[in-house]
Amino acid sequence: MRVLAIPGSLRNDSYNAKLLYNAARLFPEHTVLDLWGGLKDVPPYDEDDDGVNAPAAVTELREAIAAADAVLIATPEYNHSIPGQLKNAFDWISRPIATNPMRNKPVAVIGASTGAFGGVWSQAELRKVMGALGARVLDVELALPHAHDHFDEQGSLADAGYLAQLHEVVNEIVAAVARRAEVTERVAV
Amino acid sequence: MSTTALIVPTGTWQLDPVHSSVGFEVAYLSGTFKGQFREFDGSLVVDGDRATLEGSAKVASVDVKDENLSAHLQSPDFFDAEQHPVIRFAATDISLEGEDVSVDGELTIKGVTQPAIVTGTVSAPVTDPYGRERIGLRLTTTLDRTAFGVSWNTPLPTGEQALANDVSVVTELYFVKAA
Numbered sequence: 001m002r003v004l005a006i007p008g009s010l011r012n013d014s015y016n017a018k019l020l021y022n023a024a025r026l027f028p029e030h031t032v033l034d035l036w037g038g039l040k041d042v043p044p045y046d047e048d049d050d051g052v053n054a055p056a057a058v059t060e061l062r063e064a065i066a067a068a069d070a071v072l073i074a075t076p077e078y079n080h081s082i083p084g085q086l087k088n089a090f091d092w093i094s095r096p097i098a099t100n101p102m103r104n105k106p107v108a109v110i111g112a113s114t115g116a117f118g119g120v121w122s123q124a125e126l127r128k129v130m131g132a133l134g135a136r137v138l139d140v141e142l143a144l145p146h147a148h149d150h151f152d153e154q155g156s157l158a159d160a161g162y163l164a165q166l167h168e169v170v171n172e173i174v175a176a177v178a179r180r181a182e183v184t185e186r187v188a189v
Numbered sequence: 190m191s192t193t194a195l196i197v198p199t200g201t202w203q204l205d206p207v208h209s210s211v212g213f214e215v216a217y218l219s220g221t222f223k224g225q226f227r228e229f230d231g232s233l234v235v236d237g238d239r240a241t242l243e244g245s246a247k248v249a250s251v252d253v254k255d256e257n258l259s260a261h262l263q264s265p266d267f268f269d270a271e272q273h274p275v276i277r278f279a280a281t282d283i284s285l286e287g288e289d290v291s292v293d294g295e296l297t298i299k300g301v302t303q304p305a306i307v308t309g310t311v312s313a314p315v316t317d318p319y320g321r322e323r324i325g326l327r328l329t330t331t332l333d334r335t336a337f338g339v340s341w342n343t344p345l346p347t348g349e350q351a352l353a354n355d356v357s358v359v360t361e362l363y364f365v366k367a368a
Contacts, residue, residue: 098260104271131341134264136271183272 001177002032004068008075008086008111008122010040015112015147016074019166022157023072023110026170036064045091058092065093065101069177071135072169075111077122087129094133103134106176108169110142112150118143138176140169197235197285197324198314202364204231204244205323210361211246215334216353218345224253224262226276233326233364242280242292244362249274266341273300278307285311290326298337305330307358314366322366329359 007017024033041057109126111119120143130137142165212225231244248270251262263270280294288310296305309328342350
């Protein structure tokens with residue numbers, strides 16, 4: 001199984017990247033988890049620049065999504081909503097909408113923020129965007145509030161309750177990939 | 190099949206998909222949006238006063254005027270064609286009263302089975318130019334799409350939802366009696 005993990009924050013030492021590193025440890029053996037760090041290289045969406053000569057970072061992300069069995073996004077919240085760079089990247093990915101690589105792809109949205117609510121609005125809006133792309137949005141949540149208090153010096157998530165939630169997210173991703181594989185096998189027969 | 194005036198002769202009746210249609214109508218924004226399924230099948234078996242009616246439609250064949258809308262309808266937001274490729278209906282009881290038909294059955298959409306009452310009319314049998322006996326069924330029902338997990342919506346600036354929950358299913362079914 002191959003999972004593409006995307007942090008919605010660009011800064012070094014991102015809490016959302018740390019959340020994804022912690023998730024990586026919870027996946028079953030033999031899972032390949034690719035952490036995609038190209039968000040900063042994606043230019044503003046412009047239909048004129050799309051097509052065969054699409055920007056390299058966009059092509060890279062499209063291919064990475066297509067190659068993945070599932071996508072896990074950890075997003076911060078900027079002004080009660082999705083960070084611009086993350087939304088912008090998926091505006092590229094969404095075109096053309098009928099054949100975009102997120103269609104039917106299991107996707108889980110989690111997030112961390114330094115605020116008191118863990119970025120719940122950002123995550124809710126991102127789930128809506130994923131639905132518009134035709135993704136299989138998993139019914140799981142993890143909103144980590146006061147993120148600056150929850151990681152130790154090695155970046156490990158210490159709180160057992162949030163770790164358990166993260167494990168549930170991982171388990172649901174694994175289950176969703178298995179369900180898709182069953183359908184694919186049924187169709188092949 | 191309970192009847193007061195049986196007008197459907199005993200036999201197996203196969204659906205003529207070319208002349209039949211399976212459509213849906215739902216209030217959306219300022220009007221009524223209509224779509225249909227291009228691929229479907231059905232059969233009607235009449236044996237004296239007993240009858241069975243079954244039908245299915247392929248979700249991937251949903252036919253609307255924009256490929257992006259078609260893609261959205263097939264996605265998990267709506268029918269989830271990948272996980273649930275077929276919509277099915279199976280009658281459990283059929284009543285005839287003159288030309289009026291009432292069918293109790295079970296409808297399965299997106300993996301959820303709910304009871305459904307389908308009503309309409311049946312035409313008297315006619316013999317087509319090729320010597321085949323035909324009947325026509327026009328059947329409709331209204332269902333709450335959210336009961337099947339087809340729950341997508343988006344709010345309008347007024348706070349109301351853009352898409353209604355109640356969906357009318359309108360079918361025109363041409364049946365040809367098997368030889």
